Amino acid sequence: MTIKQLAASVAAATLIAAPAMAEVDLSGKTIEWVIPFSETGGSAKWANFFAPLLSEELPGNPTVVVKFMPGAGSTKGANWFQEQEHEEGTLLFGTSGSTQFPYLLGDPRVRYEYSDWVPVMASGTGGVAYLNPTDGEKFDGSANGLKGTNFIYGSQGATRLDLVPLLAWEMLGMNVEPVFGIKGRGDGRLMFERGEATIDYQTSSAYLGASADLVAQGKAVPMMTWGALDEDGNIVRDPTFPDIPTFKEVCQATDGCETEGEAWDAWKAFFIAGFPVQKIAFLPAGTPDDVAQTYSDAFDAIRNRPDFAERATQQVGEYPVFVGAGAERATKEGTTVSDEAKAYVQNWLQEAYGVSLK
Structure with a gap:
């Protein structure tokens, strides 16, 4: 629908x-x-x-x-x-x-x-994924420059909302190792701030409340949002973060990532549900x-x-x-x-x- x-x-x-x-x-x-x-x-x-x-x-x-x-x-x-x-x-x-x-x-x-x-x-x-400054320098709107990097991500679990970023990063060909067991996404952000994680994502409210300050301080670099849906069900830029590209845009710019087929359809279905x-x-x-x-x-x-x-x-x-x-x-x-x-x-x-x- x-x-x-x-x-x-x-x-x-x-x-x-x-x-x-x-x-x-x-x-x-x-x-x-x-x-x-x-x-x-x-x-x-x-x-x-x-x-x-x-x-x-x-x-x-x-x-x-x-x-x-x-x-x-x-x-x-x-x-x-x-x-x-x-x-x-x-x-x-x-x-x-x-x-x-x-x-x-x-x-x-x-x-x-x-x-x-x-x-x-x-x-x-919505949601925003972001990188540490070192890896952020490798990001050019595609994930091509990130494929040789091993990332650490603080996760609540693969069956939680985290499956949306985890599947997205895999579709981009990135090597992201989740550390499971945190109690909330705020704990994932704290891991990122302490340097225990090198990539993170937050829902919009949490990003606006804390992660945006990390970006303003030069301690994080926005990578992408999950986007929003227009009236016809197409993924478009998130109205809260119109200057940040969507996962769809990054996928289209990344070698080997497809915005059609089984993986894309499954990712989009769970994005819509979540x-x-x-x-x-x-x-x-x-x-x-x-x-x-x-x-x-x-x-x-x-x-x-x-x-x-x-x-x-x-x-x-x-x-x-x-x-x-x-x-x-x-x-x-x-x-x-x-x-x-x-x-x-x-x-x-x-x-x-x-x-x-x-």
Whole structure:
């Protein structure tokens, strides 16, 4: 499905009139927004950006506290959330592509089911890969000058969102050795800052929050973004980083890298699943309709604030925000890939990293 089709279907779903409901009052309550990653990554910055705005827009202006539950590439927190029940609308859970990918790939550690949860907001993001200054001097818009270099990359795991950069670098013919086991992408950035890693990538919010400073200080060199989708489903430059080439552009400029065929189709499928609908806010299974509608209305009010676009562009990037029925539709699109793309990635994970998910 193209972005144009997704937007149309989301708009249609959003037009469905909600039934009249009793007013929900959250006065004096504390909302715990649980993020299954460390406090240094993009999901943390995303939740911390929305949390105070949510407090302002929810009825009764409850306190919204962001809490972190890292572990097992976010499956620990997601499995925990699967067991939670509705309690007065005071629990919110935030996922990212690194939570979606294990679900899509049939990771045996997954004991959660997206269709059980109640999505109230979904937003897209992008990602930027960057190099250390020494290797950055070899980058000329293609990866040809990087093929003889051995890179180290701090990774949450090959079945997480990291599969998008790992597969991209392999398609470019680069030698990138992942060090698995970090709790969040922020920890990968810290490895890069300490010189323990020589290549890194961050989602847009984390890049804007920290990695862009490394670039400004001359300690990192941007390589590429994953891009964005236009209305026809084509990969174009990320609107948040219009001066940085996309992976597609770098691939086209690199010997041996193809932007068609099985590898490209699989990469693009997981990019679409992981980024245009990348971060989602959920209420627990069993949440009453009036509470879910209250949250949807609050997030709708946030995205319609006159200052929202400017603030979002500076802190989390320029990406669409879906709410309510739109978030439900977007979540479905973000947790679905073709059987062909799934099979290709499963085979690649087995061959490249010895990871068996079949």
